[in-house]
């Protein structure tokens with residue numbers, strides 16, 4: 001191989017390497033964008049659809065944020081439901097929705113009109129669908145870790 005040819009091959013090699021590096025960088029960029037929405041549901045489409053209908057019907061979003069949205073006309077300081085399935089189980093949600101007095105399960109300091117209402121009279125099938133859906137609302141581990149870390153910093157200055 002002559003000197004000139006070597007130079008050309010080296011040039012091509014560099015060009016390919018740079019291109020591959022650029023692609024990797026771009027892919028990382030795309031992934032980083034996805035990471036900005038750390039919430040997802042792993043429920044089957046049928047459950048998602050039925051739960052979506054029930055959440056509207058029972059006005060859950062008058063008080064709760066879900067997928068970052070809620071009824072802006074209301075101002076109840078209820079906990080957001082995004083990612084809640086990473087913290088509690090389907091059985092817990094079912095028991096909570098079925099409770100005569102949900103505050104016995106989850107104590108509250110809110111005024112009575114703001115508190116989580118009892119949904120014990122909701123048809124059992126609907127409570128099952130909602131419990132399944134709530135349990136499917138997950139948050140990415142890295143986000144949960146970050147939130148926990150921030151909480152610790154806030155509470156204990158660690």
Ligand code: HEC
Pocket residue numbers: 054055058059060061062063064076077078079081084088093096102103106107108109110113114115116117119130134
């Ligand atoms: C009137 C406002 C209101 C409505 C309507 C409401 N909730 Fe709640 N919910 C609350 C409040 C406030 C809490 C926190 C506990 C408390 O203060 O009673 C809560 C707690 C919860 C929790 C437990 C959250 C946690 O951090 O453990 C779940 C799950 C939940 N609600 C789901 C629902 C679903 C599903 C619906 C609709 C079927 C609904 N809520 C309707 C106000 C409401």
